[in-house]
Amino acid sequence: DQQVKQNSPSLSVQEGRISILNCDYTNSMFDYFLWYKKYPAEGPTFLISISSIKDKNEDGRFTVFLNKSAKHLSLHIVPSQPGDSAVYFCAASRGGSQGNLIFGKGTKLSVKP
Amino acid sequence: EAQVTQNPRYLITVTGKKLTVTCSQNMNHEYMSWYRQDPGLGLRQIYYSMNVEVTDKGDVPEGYKVSRKEKRNFPLILESPSPNQTSLYFCASSYRGKIRDEQYFGPGTRLTVT
Numbered sequence: 610d611q612q613v614k615q616n617s618p619s620l621s622v623q624e625g626r627i628s629i630l631n632c633d634y635t636n637s638m639f640d641y642f643l644w645y646k647k648y649p650a651e652g653p654t655f656l657i658s659i660s661s662i663k664d665k666n667e668d669g670r671f672t673v674f675l676n677k678s679a680k681h682l683s684l685h686i687v688p689s690q691p692g693d694s695a696v697y698f699c700a701a702s703r704g705g706s707q708g709n710l711i712f713g714k715g716t717k718l719s720v721k722p
Numbered sequence: 723e724a725q726v727t728q729n730p731r732y733l734i735t736v737t738g739k740k741l742t743v744t745c746s747q748n749m750n751h752e753y754m755s756w757y758r759q760d761p762g763l764g765l766r767q768i769y770y771s772m773n774v775e776v777t778d779k780g781d782v783p784e785g786y787k788v789s790r791k792e793k794r795n796f797p798l799i800l801e802s803p804s805p806n807q808t809s810l811y812f813c814a815s816s817y818r819g820k821i822r823d824e825q826y827f828g829p830g831t832r833l834t835v836t
Contacts, residue, residue, distance in 0.1 A: 615764075652726070652812050652827030653765070698765060708753060708772050709780060710825075714764035 612636045613701050615713035622720050628686040630716050632699030635680065639701040639711075644673060644684050647696045647715070656697070657684070689720045724749045726828035728813050734834045735803055743798045743831050745813030752818035754796035755780070755825065756788065758809040765812070771796055772818065803835040 614633045622628045632642075640661040645653040659666040659673045659682065666673050672685045686693055699713040726747045735741055745754065755770035757780075767780030771790040785807055787799040796815075800807060810832050814825040 650830075652814070652829050654827065655824040658824075700765075708755070708770040708778060710755070710767055711781065712757075712765035712767075714762060 610635075611714075612639075613699055613711050613713040615697075615699055615716050617716050618714070619717040619719070622689045622718065624691055624720055624722050625688045628684075628689045628693065628718055628720065630684040630686075630697050630699075630718065632682045632684075632713055633680055634682075634701050636701070636703065636711075637680070638703040640704045641702045641707075642673070642675065642682050643700045643702075643710075644671075645698045645700060645712075646693075647698065653698060686718075689718075691720050691722050694718055694720045724826070726813055726815055726826050728811070728828040728831045730831060731829065732832050734836065736836055737804055738802050741800050741803060741833075743800075743811060743813075743833070745796045745798065745828060746794050747796075747813075747815040747826070748794065749815060749817075749826065750793065751815035751826075752793070753816045753825075754790065755814045756786070756796070756798050757812045757814065758782065759812065759830075760809050768798070768811075800833075803833075805835050807833065808835050809833060 643658040644656040646656045647653040657671050675682045696715045696717045698715045700710045729744045752773045756768040757765045766782045769788040771777045813828040816825045
């Protein structure tokens with residue numbers, strides 16, 4: 610039973626345009642969400658996070674939106690750059706089990722010049 | 723340089739031959755964790771440790787053991803590896819108060835069990 614779902618395995622975007630990566634979750638106990646980026650042959654690196662008490666968090670070109678009623682979050686990258694080409698993982702954790710992170714399967718973003 | 727190191731980076735072994743993948747961090751982090759990455763399955767947590775001598779199961783702990791005797795080290799032990807444990811393994815660490823913000827990942831260990 611997949612608790613964190615990234616239903617788009619891949620996404621292709623033109624440089625300068627907006628990239629929108631989506632993530633859905635099923636467990637209503639999740640109260641903290643994170644996005645990680647992964648380049649080939651490297652470990653994932655933290656990108657941005659959001660608590661369930663917020664609906665938006667912004668860091669430079671990256672913004673994460675959380676819709677609790679829909680159990681949906683999205684990562685917006687504006688403007689997209691070729692260096693953003695990577696696999697993006699959505700992850701979630703729940704209060705009381707903060708050490709346990711549940712990741713989605715990832716979305717491969719390709720930003721074309 | 724602050725980092726998480728894993729050894730070996732690549733390992734080919736045979737079914738049933740015990741092996742250990744080491745993980746070490748130099749950031750004095752309380753929290754450490756192991757993940758495996760498989761095609762089509764993403765990252766799945768194997769075990770995690772909130773501090774020395776404190777470990778807990780993640781989502782796929784079967785077939786693995788861990789120990790946390792020192793703060794900096796968190797080895798992953800496969801007592802009797804099987805082909806379904808062929809995977810890319812990542813170790814990660816974080817300050818206890820920042821687990822939910824930022825985990826630092828190692829470069830990965832690619833394990834093949836034949």
